[in-house]
Amino acid sequence: MSKYLHQLTLLSGIVTMSLAGATSTSLADDETKEAWRLFVSDQTASKVTVLDPDAGQILDQYSMSGYVTHLVPSKSKKTIFAVQMDHDVVNVIASGITISGHGDHSDIEVENPSLLPVKLEGARPVHVIAHGGNMVQFFDREGEARVYSEDVLLEGNSDYKTVKTTAPHHGVVVPMGDYFLASEPNMEVETKEGDLPPRLGVKAINKNGETVAEIATCTGLHGEAHSAGLVAFGCEEGVIIASIKGNNPPEFKMLEYSADMPEGKVGTLAGGKAMQFFLGNYGADKLVIIDPSSDNPYLVVSLPVRYVHFVLDPENVKTAYVFTEDGKLNALNVLSGEISHSAQITEPYSKDGHWRDPRPRIAVMGDKIAVTDPREGIVRLLDSKSFEEEKTIKVDGLPFNVVAIGGSGLQH
Structure with a gap:
């Protein structure tokens, strides 16, 4: 992982904008503003709640058609997709926060959050990818992705472009340059009526919908x-890496699991923003730090118990946070693979049982961390360094997925 240290040195002068939840704090002058908001879904109820973490109260609440399985922010953080896969619909929420860069500073505009008057309907929406000014939503039982422009959605229009795959399956489509990376179903395997075929690979599709490589x-x-x-992408054989040069089609390279690694596979991934690396799960009680440029790309991290959720810190680029089923929050150094700090945050949450059983989720808010605690019906706000609890916010029901939106800038 020495490559990371070199990259970190090169990037030490870069200030990464923190993202988070809804209030303002005056800094050096009256023109500087900081705004934070937390968007929280419920484990069973059909709603999304907007929190003001500074005031410690509910700012707004939106009714959905059903249980929100995924909350996914856009790249700009101006919108959030509330995906309800069992109800064949996606609602779009405007965060009310716009941050734009101007070289030596950023500007911030703060408005009230709102539920946009658009409903994205289709058969079993699941994976959604934020890319540039677009959101790419895959509909499993239609076997297609729809590309929505964020600006168009904010205008109340739900027009889209379509990227079709071979057949309906639990899939994903990812933009890359002038191409799309699309999961490929295995059509040679017999499936029960109503079931979807398994995935066997990934392919590159051009703008005309043509497959451009094997x-x-x-x-x-x-x-x-x-x-x-x-x-x-996580696979049973390893992790496959897609790269692109100029206008050429994307190329794929498989990083195979080595023979000396314990049994496991990657099924969840997070990507570094200021350093080129990936963090993935590896079975139930291990993580892997992946350096695609290394001859030995995998660093396996054994956890004391099974993980519940993990995220990368967008500001402290060498740190990830891992919540484990014993109710502890752990700070993981992605350079060394060592856990540098742990603290008891909640009562234990066992991973046994249904995958949808209420369990905590975490989100990073600059120098704070939000942890949902569904059993207690609260969101806990912690100091990101000490993990000391600063306050709790009461949320009716079972607070589950959480997205932190915000930052700071000049307000003209």
């Missing part, structure tokens, strides 16, 4: 992430 094998493809121009 399908790259990636059995059981699941998990996707971007990092510094690369896209990674």
Whole structure:
């Protein structure tokens, strides 16, 4: 992982904008504003709640058609997709926060959040990819992705472009340059009536919908992430990396699991933003730090118990946070693979039982961390360094997925 240290040195002068939840704090002058908001879904109720983490109260709440399985922000953080896969619909929420860069500073505009008057309907929406000014939503039982422009959605229009795959399956489509990376189903395997075929690989599609290269094998493809121009997918054989040069079609390289690694596979991925690396799960009680440029790309991290959720810190680029089923939050150094700090945050949450059982999720808010605690019906706000609890916010029901939106800038 020495490459990371070199990259970190090169990037030490870069200030990464923190993202988070809804209030303002005056800094050096009256023109500087900081705004934070937290968007929280419920484990069973059909709603999304907007929190003001500074005031410690509910700012707004939106009714959905059903239980929100995924909350996914756009790249700009101006919108959030509330995906309800069992109800064949996606709602779009405007965060009310716009941050624009101007070289030596950023500007910030703060308005009230709102539920946009658009409903994206289709058969079983699941994976959604934020890319540039677009959101790419895949509909499993239609076997297609729809590309929505964020600006168009904010205008109340739900027009889209379509990227079709071979057949309905639990899939994903990822933009890359002038191409799309699309999961490929295995049509030779017999499936029960009503079931979807398994994934066997990934392929590149051009703007005309044509496959431009052979399908790259990636059995059981699941998990996707971007990092510094690369896209990674989890597979049973390893992690497959897609890269692109100029206008050429994307190329795929399989990083096979080595023989000395314990049994496991990657099915969830997060990608580094300021350093080129990926963090993935590896079975239930291990993580892997993946350096695509290394001859030995995998660093296996054994956890004391099974993980519940993990995220990368967008500001402290060498740190990831891992919530484990014993109720502890752990800070993981992605350079060394060592856990540098742990603290008891909640009562234990066992991973046994249904995958949808209420369990905590975490989100990073600059120098704070939000942890949902569904059993207690609260969101806990912690100091990101000490993990000391600063306050709790009461949320009716079972707070589950959480997205942090915000930052700071000049307000003209």
